[in-house]
Each structure stands twice: as structure tokens, then as C-alpha cells.
Amino acid sequence: MCRYLALILAEFDVESLNQRKLMIDRIQRSDSAWTKGFESDCLLVLYRNNVGARSRLHLIGAKGGVVMGTLFNSDTAWAIHCSEYLEGLQIVDSGGRRLVDRYWGRYCAFINDERARYVLRDPCGGLPCYHAEIGRVKVLFSDLEDYVSLTREHVQIDWEYVAAHVVNGRVQSGRTAIKGIREVLPGECLKIIRDTESRQFYWNPFEVAGRDVIEDVRYATQELQRRTIAVVEAWAANHSSILVRLSGGLDSAIVLSSLSGVARSKDIACVNDYSTGSDTDERHYARACARTANVEIIERKRTLLAQLELNSGTRPRVNPHTCLDFIENHPSDAELAAQRMATAVFTGRGGDQIFYKSEGLWLGADYAYTHGPTLEFLRVAMRASYANCTARNSSIWTHLKHGYRYGLQRKQPGRPEQNVARGRRLVSREAIEMKGEDQQWLHPWFSTSCSAAPGKALQVRALAIPEAEIGIRSAGWEAEIIHPLLSQPLIEFCISVPTYILMHSNVDRSLARAAFKSSLPCEIVLRRTKGGVNEHIADVLRANMTIVRRFLREGILVKNGLLDQNAIDTALSEEHFGLHRGTVEIVDHLNTELWANLLTTAS
């Protein structure tokens, strides 16, 4: 795991230098593991020197700055080692843009120019990057704890942000849930010249979607397979022992299958978590994948009790957690990694977004948007209406209507945030008023009218929020959580393939299914449904109902008027609990409550 802290001075003067020195003393007193990674007049980068940290430090020339994290070469997909100096001059001259064009990985770059300092976060947002000001020093950090130990002041919760989070789910606009702290968004570059700072996106998925559109199904299939294997192997190259979270779904099966080329030289084991319930036991599929890949599978029954207690023991973060963190941060992952001396845990996260898991409602609209009202549009609309051909599906008339309205007339479909708000039962009216206009919570990619087909825009929207979980720790052992499908080369490729090609046959993720048809078990390729965790979530909540009720009813969110106490009582009553579609919402609020609680206590 890469934990860093960067201090940037607006002016190279005595007062600023003294302030910086004081901060360095403070941070090193709090933890002696902090080491200088790069130092120049106005830029100082510190990193926590834990296991493997040195291998994640890449100097840009001699004085050009430093890249923290894992870096790969775009041409070869080979990892860049710390001993290699990056092509300093070109990177500095381009203000860091060359990093986005020629490299990929999970990184945060600090570039030191004569006139300016640049901070660049990788396009996939693999490493967190926040910034704040303490006196005359700009502080960039990956972990809230480090910032807190620098300021020695109480952090203040931004209740407007929390209201937006409670109402809309996760929001990402650059603002954070703590006053005075902002986030450098994935693909964004923060340019600092003296006291002024400006922001610019070096990577924008809508630009990627607009160039080199790939409409050849055969080529797309081959290239998808090649790129997926390349990125998975690239990530695997840094690790000799790997755990794979194998859910039994298509995406994690593809990750495991892509590892088969390097499986002989590595110790690979799969972990499958299951629980009782209609859709939470996928062992049958996971076993089939493990058998085909010839790797060991470890099956674990999900535990019901104590999950909430463990969650409350986590470290405070800048933003509240999400529902999936609550379920998937399996505590024994870290222990298992330590037992097997695994340094990485691979997951299939991001597969739904990049391979395009969808009902196919936008295929006709996307085709009409790109090609206009041709005969082929009718064919695509017809084919789309057969997609996942079940009783739940819409008719061709719906597809034609969408094609006409959103494809030919180019109207913008409604924003999903609004739909989320409508579905939330526990949110109070005050919370909706407090969050204000939706526009201010939009990711900057969407704040201007986007010039992408509607289905593509929704695909990009799903990719806009990076994964928060990057590492796990147990008894001194650390393992990196890697989501290889969320790698820049693969994302760029999938974005440049239109949705009607990604779903070229009548099935969702059909391009990915076709690409890995020969290396996956038949039941995975043919599987159309997806496992869920709703029943498990309900069981966890039921088993912890006393603490859940207390947390929500008497919690900070209710005190601040964000949640409606009567609605909570109803939702958690024995007659109603579990029957309504609010279980995920309850967990979301619970996570937010735990986060707020933790932050208040820590303060």
C-alpha cells in the first residue's frame, strides 16, 4: 500500500520553510516510518516506508519530481521499476501529460517545474489524493490520519456534502465530506503556481470515446482478450502469491482465466464467500472456474455477527463508506493473505461497467446517435429488444422511441442522481433541501453537456467513481487490493467500443463472453443472472438489529436532521424489515453514521 504526504510551498521564504519543518517534525514524531521520497525548494514528498514501499517510488529525472505508486509502460505493459529514472524532461515539459499518454497504473505524480508544481492522479483513481492548506503550505495526502496528525486541529464535517451523499449515494465533484479538504479527481491535474492553483483534466473518457471508435466485432473480440490478459498479467508480475476473490460471476472468472498464463510461476488461490439465500451462494460457479483454471479454492461462509463492530474499528476516511465496503471487506481476507504470504488480492470489480452489463435499452439510441436513421438502426433496435429475452423485457417500440428521442433528437436522459433520491425512504425533507441543486454535485465530466451517445454516457458515469479499497492489513502483513479490470488500457479500449458492439449478440457483456469463451467453463459463459447480497445484508442487519436501531435512531444523522426518525422506526420494525426495497439504503446510512461517529470521536 502506498501512503504519501506532499508539502508544497507557495513561496520559498523563511516563514514557509519553518512551517514545513514543523510539520515534518510532527509527522515523524507521530510515526518514525515516514521517509523523504523527493525534496526540492518548494516540493517535499514523504512516504511511509513499509513493506514494498520503496518499489513504488519512481523519480522523474533527477529533479523533476516523483511518482508514487505502481507504474506500467503503455507499449509493453511492463512494470516500471524504482531503479529506472522516468524520462524526466519530457514529463516535466508536458506538465505530466506524458504520464497519462505513455504510462498507466495506480499512481499519484508530483512534478516539479521551475515555475510550477503539478499534482496528477491516475485516470483510474487507484490511489486517493486529497489536498488542503495549512497556513502557507499546501498539503496533499492519501490518508486522513496523516493530515490530522499534521494539523492537530479538529476536522469539521461538511454537512451539505453529507446531505448530498445521504440523498444521492456516492457523489464525486471534487468536494469532500470534510471542510477545507478537496479531492484531486481521477485523471485530473492540479497546477500550482505560487498562491494560485488551477485544475485541468488530462484524461477525459468522453474524448477517448470519441476517437478511434472500434466497430469491427472480430477485431474488438481479439483485442479485448489481448488487453485483458495483458493488464492482468502486468499487475500479477509484481506478486508471487495472489489471492483471487472469485464470486462465481463472469468478471472475476475472466480475471482468473487471464492469470492462467502466469499461474505456473505463482501461488494462486481463489476465495469464494457464500451465505444462505436465494442468490448469495454461487459456489457451484466458483468451483467450476477454479477447476478449469486448476487452482485451489477456499470457500468461506459469510459471518453474520461482529461485522458491524469490526467496521466501526476501521480508520477514519475523508468520505463515508459505501454499501459494498461493508459487505466485501471480509476481515479474514487479510489473515488469509498473511497465512499464504499473498501480497495481492485480485477482484473482478469494474467488469460490469467496462464490459457493459445492461438490459440493452440504449443500444438503438447509441446507434442512431452515431449513424443516424439508417436501416441498420432498425436492425440494432430489433436485436436490442431480444437482448436478455425474458418476460421482463421491453418491446421494440420502446427501443425505437429511445432511438428517436435520445439518438436522433439527442435529448439528454434524466440524471440517475434524481432517481436515487426518489427511491430513498429514510431521507428527510431537510436533507433534500440542504444538499441544494444537483448540478453542484455532478462530476466535472458531466457538468457541461456531454457529447457522447446516451448509453456510452451512462457507461462512463458508472466508471466515474473510483474504488476506495486499496489495501488490507493483518498482523504486520499487508496485501494490495487490485481491480485489474479497472486499468487504463482496458478502460480506454472498452470506452472506444460502442455499446451495441459490446453487446453485439443478444446477451449482456457479449463481447467479453465471446473473447473468453474458450477459456471459461461453459456454465459461466451461459450464465445470465448475477449473484446478489441483499439477503445476506438483511441477515447481517437482523443479527445486529439492536446496534443498528440504536445507531440510526439516536445517531448523528438524525440529530442533524438528515434522516427521518419515524421512517427509520418503520423500516426497522419487525413487520416491515426486509420486505421493502430499503435494505441497501439502510446499510448506506449505517456506513455514513459509522463514518460520522468515527470522525467525531477521533476529533
Next chain:
Amino acid sequence: METLKEEIAEATPQTYFLPEHIHACRCGSHVIFLDTTQEHYTAVTWPAGDLPFLCTGESAWRGRFVVDVHSQPYVDELLDRGLLTRTRPSENGFVAVAAEPATRLVAEDELEPRSIRLVHIAQFVAARWCARRLLKRPLFESIQRFRRRKARVSGEVFDLPTLRRLVNAYQCLRPLGAAHERADLFDSYALLEFLSARDQYVSFVLGITTVPLRKHAWLQADHYVLNEEPAFVRGFKPILVV
């Protein structure tokens, strides 16, 4: 002695019956009652988590409940609501639950539009029209209609190759029909009508889940699912099987 006798008498389970229009099933810690006249679902949970009904392990009940006296207050409420009765209805006994759904009869990538005939189109239109009318009536009436029709034959009567051909034709034509709010129920009614026009009789299944409470209808012939993904419907507990 007298007291002991009284206790024994009290402890004797009483027998209650489900009225003809009520179906029930156990789903997790709930018992769900479906009133088919109003299409109204009632979920019942007992505080202790122990269900008083001596369930037989079947997932759908159409018959009697044997109730233990400790649950009497709850049973009284169910009696008041008309969800249980003391009189044996004319038709009772368990309704056979269809076999575990395992296979999709015709998957979307196996569709053959070329096999469609003009008669299929005519029957498709008629079936959709009929389904639209059925949806306007209470569920109970539609069920009675299916029951009456099916009473003419015993069990599931279908010829698999014919059924496959007809389902293929229906699925090819399905996108041409207009969408409906209750897509699953509408589609199941329409396909049932479409098939029965060719003397193919299959099971109509209505299933539920409790986390959250959802309902879904599909058609099944033996272990073949006609208009849904088998893995999807396996998540539902059948509450009504015709």
C-alpha cells in the same frame, strides 16, 4: 385430573383451512398469504421467530394448516382477515409445485425467426389481446379460467418439440408487442393463451421473495422454464402454481 384433561384438550392442535382464493407459502422467517381476489399479499412474522404452523416442507400450500394453540391470537387475526377458515373448501389439498427450474427451453441466442408462420402471428395477436383482458380481471378469475381449461387434461400436457417450436415463435414475435407495466404477468398470460390455442398445457407459477418482497410470474413445463432465466426464478418461492 380434570385440569390435566383440560390442558391436553387445549394442547390438541386445531385444523384450519385456506379459503379457495387464498394461497400461502413460507419464505424465510415469514409466511406470505396471497389473496387472489384482490392480489393482495400479507406477510406474517411471529415475534419469537418460530412459525406456529406445522409446515410440511412444501413451498406452496393449498390446503390445511395445523395450528398449535399458543399461536391462537395470531390465528384469530388471520381468521378475521379471511386468510384462514375453519370450513373445508370444496377444493383443497396440496397443489403440486413444479419441478426445480433448471433449463431454459429456448434461449435468446437460439431463436429462429424464419420458422414463424402467419398463423403464429394471428395467434400471437389474439393471445396478447386476451392477456390484456385477463389483466383487467382479478387474479382469482384468471386462475379459475386456467384451472377449468386444465381440468380437461390431467397434469402437464405438452409435446416438447412442439412446445419448443411455439415458444421460439412467441419469443421472436414478443418484441413486436407493446410493453406492459406488469410485464411478467402479462407475458405469462399471453404465452399461456398462445400455447393453449395449440393444446399445449404448461404450469403457470407465481413466485415471491421476501428480501425485499417481490413477485414474479413465469411458465414452466416440467423443469423447463419458458419465459425466464431458470437461475433468476430459482430465487423465488412459488406461492401459486396452476
